[in-house]
Amino acid sequence: MSDLPADLEAVRTRVLAEISAASDVAALDDIRVAALGKKGEVSLMMRGLGKMSPDEKKIMGPALNGLKADLNAAVDARKTDLENAALDAALASETMDMTLPVGKPNGTLHPVSQVMEEMAAIFSDMGFSVAEGPDIEDDFHNFTALNFPPGHPARDMHDTFFLEDGEKVLRTHTSPVQIRTMINQKPPIRIIAPGRTYRSDSDQTHTPMFHQVEGLVIDKGIHMGHLKGVLMDFVSAFFETDVDVQFRPHHFPFTEPSAEMDVRYERDGAAIKIGQGEKWMEILGCGMVHPNVLRACGLDPDEYQGFAFGMGVDRLAMLKYGMPDLRDMFASDTRWLSHYGFDPLVQANLATGLS
Ligand code: 2U9
Numbered sequence: 128m129s130d131l132p133a134d135l136e137a138v139r140t141r142v143l144a145e146i147s148a149a150s151d152v153a154a155l156d157d158i159r160v161a162a163l164g165k166k167g168e169v170s171l172m173m174r175g176l177g178k179m180s181p182d183e184k185k186i187m188g189p190a191l192n193g194l195k196a197d198l199n200a201a202v203d204a205r206k207t208d209l210e211n212a213a214l215d216a217a218l219a220s221e222t223m224d225m226t227l228p229v230g231k232p233n234g235t236l237h238p239v240s241q242v243m244e245e246m247a248a249i250f251s252d253m254g255f256s257v258a259e260g261p262d263i264e265d266d267f268h269n270f271t272a273l274n275f276p277p278g279h280p281a282r283d284m285h286d287t288f289f290l291e292d293g294e295k296v297l298r299t300h301t302s303p304v305q306i307r308t309m310i311n312q313k314p315p316i317r318i319i320a321p322g323r324t325y326r327s328d329s330d331q332t333h334t335p336m337f338h339q340v341e342g343l344v345i346d347k348g349i350h351m352g353h354l355k356g357v358l359m360d361f362v363s364a365f366f367e368t369d370v371d372v373q374f375r376p377h378h379f380p381f382t383e384p385s386a387e388m389d390v391r392y393e394r395d396g397a398a399i400k401i402g403q404g405e406k407w408m409e410i411l412g413c414g415m416v417h418p419n420v421l422r423a424c425g426l427d428p429d430e431y432q433g434f435a436f437g438m439g440v441d442r443l444a445m446l447k448y449g450m451p452d453l454r455d456m457f458a459s460d461t462r463w464l465s466h467y468g469f470d471p472l473v474q475a476n477l478a479t480g481l482s
Contacts, residue, residue, distance in 0.1 A: 135190050138168060139197065146201045152209050159202045169195055235468020239338050239456060242444040243321050244475040245482065246340050249364045250319045252477050253357060255342065258318040260304035262325070263295050268303035272423040273381040288325050288335075297325035300437060302381065305343040309424035314431050315346040321440070332453055338440035345416065345426070345433035351384070354413055354434035358388055362410070366390075366447060367481060368402045375409075382414025382435055398449050410446070411438035447482075 142162045149155035162169050173191050176184055236244075247257055270282055280286065281299065288297040304320035321340045329335045344353065355374060362370045371391040379385045388411050393404025401408075413436035418428035441456050448467060450456070455463050475481050 132186065132190060135172075135187075135194055138162075138172075139194055142168075142198055143201055146198070146205050149205055149209070151213075152206060155202060155205055155209060159198075162198055163195060163202075169198065229472060232471055234471065235464055236471045237456075237464065238444045238448055238450065238467050238469065239440055241469040241475060241482070242440050242447065243338065243340065245365060246361075246440070247319065247321065248475050248477055248481065249361055250342065252364075253360065255317050255319045258304050258308050258320050259322060260298075260301070260307055260320070262298055262323055263290065264298040264303045265295060268306045269296055269298050269300075272306045272420060273302050274417050274419040274423070275380045279380065286326055286328050288327050298322075299326050300324050301339050301341045302435075302437070305341065305435065306420075306424060308343070309345060309421075309426065314426070314433075315344075316433070317344050317346075318342065334441070334453060334457055336457070339437055340440055341435065341437040343416070343433060343435045345421075345431055347431060349415075349432040349434060351415060351434070354415070354436070357434075358411070358413060358436060362388070362390060364477065364481070365443070366401045370402045373407060374413075377412060377414075379412060379414055381417050381420050383417045385412065385414035387412050388436075397451075399446060401446060408446075410443060411436055413437070 142158065145158045146155065149158055159167075161167055164170065169191065172187075173195070176188055176191065179187055251257070266282075270279070275281060287299055290296065301320040301322045301324060304322070305318065308316060308318055308320075319340055319342045322338065323336055324339045325336050326333065327335060342357075344357070359370075359372055362372055373389045374386040375389060377385045377387045387409045389407035389409050390401055391404045392399050392401050392406050392408050394400075394406075399408075413434065416433035416435050421428045421431060421433070441453055444450065444456070445453060450467055469482070
């Protein structure tokens, strides 16, 4: 028996009974509002305090505050019980038989993601680790450190997306990731840098956003033979067949000497078969890291050398899996995705076959 005035004791007993009988959280909240809400029974009593005599107020004030605190505590405790009971019930009903075969997941792995995973599997098998970096870059990491002379066409608006501040750019290649790695990590360095890249020169076969994988090796005594060996192994593993390649001299500001690598191919019907044939198709660019780039990253070109390469992932996915139009890659058409998509539960790895 509490020392509450009788009428408050009655309220307390009744509301506590209602609280413990509440069957769910919603019902419990109705009880709380009816007693403690703005127009709640107890709240109205507390509003009556103003009209009471000082003696009455001395009794009713603390009594009402005590009652309010008791009822709030009872509501919180009941709420926790109800929530735990609901969770136990859900856990009990949701049995998951882990021995059952996984149902067909709805949704597929986008071909670009599949190819990124295949490339990561191939290069990590060659001792490369995956490095990533920001899509928004500054002039130094995207151009200057890569030996792009001032005024180089790649620097201006028709090729590059500039942010409002006129300084920052959407990276036009993932090379800034390698620059950041060379500045923050001492050689030996063996990385690939996959990611989104942006160029404002879109047309039939170029989209404003596309995907690249670039690679970099920095160590002592690195030469062009290492570059050719790694890329020849890569291309045969990627196309899962023996691929004839040729290296054709080219020019990039960030590599010297530079080359583009072509693969042999032949048409069979609408499809393209990579590997053998009379025709050549350029699939990537590469070269020995330019001494100015090494110096820009604080490395002595007489002590360290390196090679680098870069390829367009979207394009290589089209070549390997025969998609006719690059723009479909970005159209989010579920029919296209279910046709060209991959099983998300099958991880690309060399042992069980990439694709
Ligand atoms: C550092 C030094 C050198 C990366 C390279 C290419 C050649 C290349 C193109 C392929 C298709 C871009 O997506 S694409 O249009 N890239 O041909 N990229 S060498 O060279 C580097 C990178 C980083 C520090």
